[in-house]
Amino acid sequence: MTTHLPAATIEKYAADALPYADASSVEAHVLACPACRRLVAGQVDQARLRAIWGELTDRVDEDRVRVPERWLRRLGTPAPVAKILVCTPSLRGSWLLGVVITLALAVLASRTTGGGDLPFLAVAPVLPVVGIAVSFGRAMDAAWEVGEATVTGGFPLLLIRAGAVLAACVSVTAVAAVVLPADGRGALAWLLPSLLLVVVTLVISTTRAAMPYVAATISAIWLCVVAIAAASPRTDALFGSGAQAITAALTLAAAGVLLSRRHAIESGTLR
Amino acid sequence: MSSLSLENVGKKFGSTPALAGVRLEVEPSVTGLLGPNGAGKTTLLRMAATVLAPDSGRIRILGRDPAHPHERVEIRRRLGYVPQEPGFYRNFTAFDFVDYVAVLKDIAERRRRHDEVRKVLDYVGLRDHAHQRIKALSGGMRQRLALAQALLGDPELLILDEATAGLDPEQRLRFREMISVLPQRPTVLISTHQTDDVSALCQRVVVLIAGTIRFDGTPAELAATASDRVWVDADRDERAAVSWRTSAGQFRHIGERPADAQSVTPTVDDAYLLLSGADISARSS
Structure with missing residues (x-):
């Protein structure tokens, strides 16, 4: 008898x-007894049941958060931003590995070719430019158009992703700069040119030019400029304190132009 | 108030005009946008989704001007959009992807966001596949996933670009059912090549050909434009603009009906073929 x-x-x-x-x-007992299960179900407060069920399903979904997203959250990144960052194409492992290998080769060239830190100074500013170009836009982001029609689409999404790519590149490059030749200027001299190249790339991309092409062109121009500077007797013309001051001023001016043209990005100008 | 209003809107890509002088008012209903490839449907829908700005003319969406940044944000809060090629992060799960779009839609509070994600996945019948990777989902499931992300936040305007493309007949029926019984009854603007989708789903149909609106009315009114211009015969009639052999073995003809031919009741398909066929003839001459 039951x-x-x-x-x-x-x-x-x-x-x-x-x-x-x-x-x-x-x-x-109720797991095995349908009659009592019905009685219990009839008496339980439905609002409380919904709340418990909601919390349970939420925990189940929460456990499936992807590993990089979980790491970012542990580092203090707000959950929504962490979610956006794991969807950034140029923050994936393969891209970061590419950055590390490129920088390692640049450092190796700086230490072995006798050209001082010039190979490193040529390559380091370009990496964030390429990273940002592949973090945003139809060609690189599979879900770009879906994201573009949302509240965060356009300029806010671009800023979040550009900031994250810059932070990642600066961290890796700063580590690489430590092993540069002791008499070099590379530890910090690459930073302002890099910012300038990034901002100029974004500004030009607010016209109808596709960002990956703009990034490639800007990077090529930069490498030519460094090559010309390397061939001249005054390489300091590009990385000395005077040049850095001019670079800082140009970066600020370009940032102002970018801010004034941010609505072009929000109107779907970037491809 | 119109959900979407286009006033003399034009758009060119290089020297190619995609839209020319388009005037359209979309009221709360399900409106179908019908047209051949390259007619400008996607361009129009991308403008309605605030993803593309027009070169000329004015657009108002949900009573707001998308050219103004603050108003554009307000529009986007009340908008759902399924692009022609939605694009997914294939290694994400269905839940993760919709959760990502919910983040972009500024549903910041985690618990509310997850409830919303579960609700839309439930609605499109993907709750049981929520934790399956997108690359393992079938084409039909991915289309439903695209619809799920668009339904986040109960949009007032739902824009669907070729959302039934690639679906098998059963999936298309399920899709129609989902769209027709949406609980919040949003304004739906759907582009398609499928005239039967228009007949079955839409209260209104707009035919867009070569960047201009060629017809705007109900599906029945569209079918009526082919009255007296459709006939059936045992043999192919060279005078027809378009003709094909039907499953009954007879030829169905569309065009200027000869006096001796007996006309039959036209369908939306006939009327659309007549409109687009006439355009092809005009362009080739």
Whole structure:
């Protein structure tokens, strides 16, 4: 003969008034007894049930957060931003590995070719430019158009992704700069040119030019400029303190232009 | 108030005009946009989704001007969009992808966002596949996933570009069912090549050919434009603009009906073929 739960026990269970051990017994019983399950279901407060069920399903979904996203959150990145960053094409492992290998080769060239830190200074500013170009736009982001029609689409998304790519590149490059030749200027001299190239690339991309092509052109121009500077007797003309001051001023001016043209990005100018 | 209003809108890509002087008012209903490839349907829908700006003319969406940044954000809050090629992160799960779009749609609070994601996945019948990677989903499931992300936040305007392309007949029926019983009854603007989708789903149909609107009315009114211009015969009639052999073995002809031919009741398909066929003839001459 099956023993059913007393009505008083069901009432207390439904009111969440049973001790933990007794509540567990009730739960074990209702799993095997359809009659008591129906009685319990009829008495449980539906709002409370929905809340518990919601929390349960939420936990199940939460456990499936991807590993890089979980790491970013542990580092203090707000959850929504972490979610956006893991969808950034140029923050994927393959891209970061490419950056590390390129920088390693540049450092090696700087230490072995006798050209000082010039190979490093030529390559380091270009990496964030390429990274940002492949982080945004129809050609590189599979879900670009879906994202573009959302509140965060356009300039806000571009800023979040550009910021993340810059942060990643600066971190890796800063580590690489430590092993440059001791008499070099590379530890910081690449930073302002890099910012300038990034901002100029974004500004030009607010016209109808496709960002990957703009990035490629700007990078090629930069490499030519460095090559010309390397051939001249005054290489400091490009990386000395005077040049850095001019670069800083140009970066600020370009940033102003970018801000004034941000609506072009929000109107879907970038491809 | 119109959900979408286009006033003399034009757009060119290089020297090629995609839209020319388009005037359109879309009221709350399901409106089908019908037209051949290259007619300008996608361009028009991308403008309606605030993804593309017109070269000339004015657009108002949900009573707001998308040219103004603040108004554009307000529009985007109330908009759902399925592009022609939605594009997915294939290694993401269905849940993860919709959650990502929910983040972009500024549903910041995690619990509310996840509830919303579950709700839309439930609606399109993907709850059981929520934690499956997108690369493992079938084409029909991916189309439903694209619809799910568009339904986030109960949009007032839903824009669907070729959303039934590539679906098998059963999936298309399920899709029609989903669109026709949307709980919030948003304004739906859907582009398609499928005239039967238009007949079955849309209260209104707009035919766009070569960047201009050639017809705007109900599907029945569209079919009526071919009245007296469709006839059936045992043999092919060279005088017809378009003709094909039907499953009954007879030829169905569309065009200027000869006096001796008996006309038959036209369909939306006939009328659309007549419109687009006439355009092809005009262009070739």
